[in-house]
Amino acid sequence: MPHAATRAGLFLALAVSALFLAGPATAQPPAVQTPDREVTAQARDIVEWYEAVGTIRPKTETTVESQVQAKILDVKVRPGQTVDKGELLVVLDDRELAARAERANQAVSSARASRNQAREAIASAKAAFDNAQADNRRIKTLFASRTVTAQEMDRSEAEFLRAQSALEQARDGFEAAEGQAAQAEKALEEATIAAGHARIHAQAAGEVVARQAEPGDLALPGKPLLILHTGRALLLEALVREGLISRVKLGDAFPVRVAALAVPGAAPELAGGPDANGSGGLSAVVEEIVPTADPLTRTFLVKAALPETPGLYPGMFGRLFIPLGTRQAVVVPRNAVRRVGQIEMVTVKDGDRSGNYAVKTGQSLDGGYVEILSGLTGNETLLVPGRDR
Template sequence: MKGEGRTYAPEETVETRLVRLPRWHEAVGTVQAKTDTRVEAQVTGRVLKVLVRPGDRVAKGDPLVELDSRALESRLERARQALASAGSALGQARDGLASARATATKAESTYKRMRRLHEQKVVTAEEMEQAETAHAQARAALGQAGDGVTGAQARVAEASELVQQAEIDLGYATIRAQENGEVARREAEPGDLAFPGKPLLVLQTGGSLRLEAMVREGLIARVRIGDTLPVIVSALEGEGDLRGMVEEIEPLADPVTRSFLVKVGLPPAPGLYPGMFGRLMVPVGETEAVLVPDRAVTRVGQLETVMIRTESGWRNAYVRTGERHGDDIEVLSGLSGGETLGVGGGRS
C-alpha cells in the first residue's frame, strides 16, 4: 500500500491489543412471566362487569370482575329467614324445657311426700302408684324437652352456617386481586357464565420476568444454575443487552429438538414484556481477537481504515471490524495486535 502519511501528525496514539474473548452460542427463547395467576370465580354466576384490561396495574384487593349477585342475595335472604325461624323454635323449646323442669320438680316433690305417707300407712298403695307414675312421666317429659332444645340448637347452628356461607358466596360476587400485579390476559366479557375452574383473567404477579430458552444437548453442560449470562432482547430500546441469572434447567431434553429448557431470571427493564423474542448467550470457549479503540477507526461508506505507525512513518491501512466491546471494537482483519495507531490530527 502506498505510504502517503509521512507528514501525518496524530492528536494521540493508541495501542492495539491481542486478547482472548469468549465465544458465544445464541440459544433463542421467549420472555415469560415468572408467576402467572389465573383469576377464577368461586361461585357460579353471570359476568356483570369486567373492570380491567390487559396492561392495567392492579393492587391487592382491587376489584377485577363483578358477577350478577341477585341469586346470591336471594339465597342469603332465605338463609336468614331460616335462621330466624330456627331461633324462634329454639326459644319455644327452651320455654318447654323450663315448663317440663318445673313439672318434674313438682312431681318429684309429690312423689317423695307420698312415699313417706305410704310408709306411715296414711295413703293407699293406689295413691302411691299414681304419684310414682306422674313422677316417671314428668321425668320422661323433661328428657324429651331437653332433646327438643338440643335439636333446636343444632338447627340454629346449621342455619347460622348457611347464612355464613351465603354471606361468603355473596362476597365472591366481586372478584378481587389477591396480589399486586399486571393484567396479562382478559378471557371473559360481560354476559359470560363464570364458574369455578374457568379463568376470567390472567395476572402477572411475580413482579419480574425470565427468558425461557432451548439449549442444545451438546452445550447444556456449559450452563449451571446460578450462572450469570448475557441476554439480548432486540425489541428493547438501545442495545437490548441484559444480564440474567440461570434459575432453572429442566432435566429432560425435548426428544424432537434434543434441547433442554433453561429459565433465566431477568432484571427489570423499561419496555420488557412477556412474549418478546430473546437470545441467551451460552459460552462455548475463547478465541484470540485484536481490539482497538473505536475512535481509531475511520469509516468512509463501507470502507474502514486506520493510521498505523511504521518504521518509515504513518500509513493508511484497511481493516474489517466486528463486534463492539464497550469503547473498543474487534478487528477481524488488517491488524495482528501490538500496533500503534494514530487518532485524529491531519497531514502537514
C-alpha cells in the same frame, strides 16, 4: 423564419433575467475528511458463550376468576390499564345470589325460633320432672310407713318415669334445634359471602394484560376473566441443554441479550456475543432451576431475574449467555471491518503500502471489538477509514 428567431430571443432574455434575479451563487464549503486511524489486530483470550433462548415473563402474574356462577354485567378495565389494590374490576349479576341469601336469612330466623321453643320445652319438662320427683320421694316415704298403698306407689313411680322421659326428649329436641340453627347460620354466612363475590376487586396493584371476558358472558368458577401483572419484576425463562445445566447455579449472574432493545441504527452483527445488536449491559440472576428435564428437548428450564429496564416487556424473546470457557482469538475494532457486498474487508498497512484483505468475523465482544476467524494472525496494523465532516 422571423417567428423562430423571435422565440429564441425571448427564451434567451428569460434565461438572463432568471440568472440576474437569482443573484450570485452561494459557494458550499468543501467537505473535510478526517485522516485514517491506525489500529492493531490483537491476539487475546475471549470467552465462548452458549446461548440459551427463552422468553421474558412477569415474576408475579395473577389470574382473576369468579368464585360463583353468574352473568357478567360489566368489566371495568381493559388491557394496559393500571389498577390499585381494592379497585373494582368486574360486576356480576347478584340477583340470584341475593335471593339465596334472603332465603338463608329466613331459614336462620325459623331455626332460631324453633330453638327458643325447644328451650322453653326443656324448662316446662324440667318443672314437671321436679314435681314428679318430689312427689315420688314423698310417696316412697309414706309407703315405707304403710300410709299409702302399693297401687299409689306404682302410680307415682310411673309419673316420675314419664316426667324423666319427657325431660330427656325435650333436651334432645333442643340439641336438634340448636344444630339446625347452626347449619342455617352457616348457610347464611356462605350465601352472604357468595353475594359479596358478585363484585370482584383487585387483590393487589398491577397492570391488566389480558381481558378474557365481556359483559353478557357467564362467569364460572375456574374460568379466567382477567390476567394482571402484579409488580414490575420480570424473569427470563430460558432453556438450557442437559449437558450444561451443571454450570448453572442459583445466584449466578449471566449476561442477557434482548434483540428488541437494540439501539436504533446500530449495525446488525453476524455472530452474537452478549453485547451484540447494541443490547448489552443486561444481566440476569438465576432464581430458580426446574429440577426436571423436558424429555422431548432434553433441556432444563432456568428462571433468571432481570433488572427493571425501559422497553422491556413480557413476551419478548431473549437469550441467556452461559460461559463455556476461554480460547485465544484475533480481535479488531468493529469499525475496522467494512462490508463490500457479501465480503468483509480490512485494510492492512505494511510500511508505506496498504492493501485490502478479506476476513471472516465471529462473535462481537465488549468495547466495540469483533473476533476475526480467518484472514489475520495478529499484530497487523489496520487502517480505519476517516469520515467526512
